[in-house]
Structure formats: C-alpha cells, structure tokens
Amino acid sequence: MSLEQEVTVSVDSFYLGAQSDPAEQRYVFAYCVNITNQSEQQVQLLSRYWQITDGNGKQTEVSGEGVIGVQPQLAPGETYSYTSGAVLETPVGTMQGYYEMIDQKQQSFRTPIPLFRLAQPHILN
Template sequence: MNLEQYINISVDSFYLGAQSDPAAQRYVFAYCVNITNNSTESVQLLRRYWQITDGNGKQTEVSGDGVIGVQPHLQPGETYSYTSGAVFETPLGSMQGHYDMLSASQIAFQAPIPQFRMAMPHILN
C-alpha cells in the first residue's frame, strides 16, 4: 500500500502586513496546514522538509523534527492542523516539501506537501 496517497495535505497562506516592513525587504507570512489521514491505520509525522523559494528564485531548505515542536499521531480519518510562518525578502514566494511519516505497521513513507504561494495582497492581478 502506498500510504502517501492516503495523506491529504492542504495549505492556506496569509500575508501579515502588521509584522512586515517592505522598505526593509521584510515580508512576513503565516500558513495554516491541514493534514488528513485517509488511510486505515494510524500514522505519525516524524520530520518536515521545506524548499522555500523567494521571488528572486533564491532557494532555502529547512528540515527538522516534527512541526511546531510536536510529532503528531493521526488516527484514520483524523485531521491535524497547525499554523506557522515564514519571512521573505520579496513580496512573492512559494513553499513545498514533504513530511517523513511512520505508520502503525512501521512503514516509513514521505507525504508530499504541494507547492503553495505566498503573495502580498494585490501583487498579482
């Protein structure tokens, strides 16, 4: 069974104007991630990997244990949500990556995080 196909990940991003300073090339964004386990067994999120690309094409890679300090377990049908943030030097950028996960039957797999955009309001039509 390809468990990664049963993990649904969706992301919404938000520009945080009050924390941003465009004159100093500081654009702050929050993003809310929803991870849904559509498989028939429980899974645990162990690690995260992000590829972050700013509007100039500069790429940064970030990885680490868990998300926001936890390694959540998701039962079948359960959704885990969390909010985090990123700071860019440009008003436009994107993020994508994967979560390293482990099933209850000790199968390790990667759940892909689809690319999502960070954009200051009105920067795109």
C-alpha cells in the same frame, strides 16, 4: 492506494502586513496546514522538509523534527492542523516539501506538501 496518497496535505497562506517591513525587504507570511489521514491505520509525522523560494529565485531549505514542536499521531479519518510562518525578502514566493511519516508497522513513507504561493495582497493579478 499507497499511504503517500492516503495522507493528504492542504495549505492556506496569509500575508502579515503588520509584521512586515517592505522598506527592509521583510515580508512575513503565515500558513495554516491541514494533514488528513484517509488511510485505515494510524500514522505519525516524524519530521518535515520545506523548500522556500522567494521572488528572486533564492531557495532556502528547512528541515527538522516534527511540526511546531510536536510529532502528531493521526488516527484513521483524523485531521491535524497547525499554523506556522515564513519570512521572505520579496513580496512573492512559494513553498513546497514533504513530511516523513511512519505507519503502525514503523514503515516510513513521505507525504508530499504541494506547492503553494506566498504573496502580498494585490501584488499579483
């Protein structure tokens, strides 16, 4: 199994109604990410890439160093969790992407972030 498959990502998203303003087409979401290192070696997250798509099909790409200002190292078996957010112009959208990582030998690899939905409650059946 490759490192890309041994470092896994799961995401839970939440609508933040108190920070949203539908009249202004402002829908705010938080998402909690869990990155788990199931490999036998330490890895480090260097950067992130996100593709955010709103309900109108508008795509935004976001990339940068680390996550929430850090480049975490994960020992074998360790999970790193963080929470961040996104603002959309529609009540529904999706996010997906990848993390650029390195292993102990400084070999780089990408860990995919699976597609997940951002949705205002009760907007979808």
